[in-house]
Amino acid sequence: MTVNEILENDDYSRENIISLLKAEGDDRTLLFKKSARIKEEYIGNKVWFRGLIEFSNVCGKNCLYCGIRKGNKNLVRYNLADEEILAAANFAYKNNYGSIALQSGEIESKAVTSRIENLLHRIKDLSQGELGITLSVGEQEHEVYKKWYDAGAHRYLLRVESTNIDLYNKIHPNDSKHNFRRRLECLKSLQDIGYQTGTGVMIGLPFQTLDDLAGDLIFMKEFNIDMCGMGPYIEHADTPLIKYSEILLPLLERFDLSLKMIAVIRIMMKDINIVAATALQAIDPVGREKAVRIGANILMPNITPGRYRDSYKLYDNKPCTDDSAEDCKSCLEARVSLADAEVIYGEWGDSKHFRERRGAYLNDNEKNISK
Numbered sequence: 001m002t003v004n005e006i007l008e009n010d011d012y013s014r015e016n017i018i019s020l021l022k023a024e025g026d027d028r029t030l031l032f033k034k035s036a037r038i039k040e041e042y043i044g045n046k047v048w049f050r051g052l053i054e055f056s057n058v059c060g061k062n063c064l065y066c067g068i069r070k071g072n073k074n075l076v077r078y079n080l081a082d083e084e085i086l087a088a089a090n091f092a093y094k095n096n097y098g099s100i101a102l103q104s105g106e107i108e109s110k111a112v113t114s115r116i117e118n119l120l121h122r123i124k125d126l127s128q129g130e131l132g133i134t135l136s137v138g139e140q141e142h143e144v145y146k147k148w149y150d151a152g153a154h155r156y157l158l159r160v161e162s163t164n165i166d167l168y169n170k171i172h173p174n175d176s177k178h179n180f181r182r183r184l185e186c187l188k189s190l191q192d193i194g195y196q197t198g199t200g201v202m203i204g205l206p207f208q209t210l211d212d213l214a215g216d217l218i219f220m221k222e223f224n225i226d227m228c229g230m231g232p233y234i235e236h237a238d239t240p241l242i243k244y245s246e247i248l249l250p251l252l253e254r255f256d257l258s259l260k261m262i263a264v265i266r267i268m269m270k271d272i273n274i275v276a277a278t279a280l281q282a283i284d285p286v287g288r289e290k291a292v293r294i295g296a297n298i299l300m301p302n303i304t305p306g307r308y309r310d311s312y313k314l315y316d317n318k319p320c321t322d323d324s325a326e327d328c329k330s331c332l333e334a335r336v337s338l339a340d341a342e343v344i345y346g347e348w349g350d351s352k353h354f355r356e357r358r359g360a361y362l363n364d365n366e367k368n369i370s371k
């Protein structure tokens with residue numbers, strides 16, 4: 001089938017997705033036009049903010065691609081004080097962001113569980129319950145996710161990184177702490193508990209094929225995710241994967257492939273939330289705007305206190321590490337208007353897909369009750 005036929009027939013088989021990911025020239029334009037039209041129709045030309053607080057770079061894991069992996073001794077470890085986290089959340093609240101996202105390295109411990117639980121309560125209190133909260137702190141036990149949900153977190157981002165288990169095993173150490181099955185179980189727990197559940201992958205990993213990426217998109221559709229956060233893989237000099245730099249796609253191709261992945265998932269899952277990942281901007285100065293134009297509707301302005309940002313370097317050339325929260329806000333606002341979109345302040349900007357999905361679920365339940 002031609003790209004035009006695939007898009008006309010809405011036929012997203014593995015083979016057809018691969019054709020879309022390969023699209024060049026007029027075909028590529030067709031793909032982006034369709035994804036932009038769908039975004040306009042289902043979401044509108046709108047963008048919602050999640051004020052991003054990277055509250056700690058301490059991590060118990062050793063993912064082979066990540067600059068803050070436990071084994072990297074070449075960085076200063078930090079852990080924001082509770083008051084600093086609350087001040088950042090208050091900045092988001094006062095600036096009418098609607099939501100924040102708390103992200104960190106992955107630590108599973110009773111102390112971290114109760115610290116986050118307590119912070120969630122305090123953030124809800126300081127904002128009169130108005131700030132929406134996304135968590136992204138890795139794999140945890142079901143009960144831990146439930147505790148945090150009950151304390152006020154209602155969205156969770158856990159990238160599956162790759163759904164090809166062989167590739168997953170190539171980019172992670174081969175031990176029980178880095179287990180693909182557990183990653184999937186965690187995603188399932190999050191969904192079962194009632195979180196708006198987000199996942200995603202890195203694009204342009206060593207050994208990754210278009211077939212893998214098509215499989216990733218099919219997984220997201222079948223798993224029925226509510227939010228998607230995916231972006232290019234970018235090397236970090238102090239990580240084991242750096243040894244494969246030679247076999248990677250050039251950065252601009254990784255970038256272009258990331259845009260195509262965003263466009264295809266927007267077409268396949270019309271009403272989910274899609275993040276314009278910061279890593280896009282590490283390659284193209286207007287990378288995030290491009291993503292907003294063709295399908296993304298969520299931006300995450302960094303509101304981590306400036307002095308810590310340099311130490312949350314997941315990859316080389318991470319942008320905006322010397323900006324302040326204020327700089328981030330005005331810069332992103334200008335960027336969004338460049339993309340002919342509008343920032344919606346003071347709203348959670350929840351995934352429409354989630355609402356529909358929950359609605360369907362409730363209706364099913366109601367049906368069962370009435371039987």
Ligand code: SAM
Binds near residue numbers: 315
């Ligand atoms: N520790 C949590 C976890 O792993 O889910 C949350 C923080 S982690 C730093 C967030 C995401 O950063 C990961 O899911 C991964 O996809 C991304 N990341 C890490 N290293 C990267 C790299 N070198 N290039 C692009 N993205 C990277």
Ligand code: SF4
Binds near residue numbers: 062069104
């Ligand atoms: Fe830790 Fe997350 Fe980085 Fe893996 S990706 S090393 S879990 S911060």
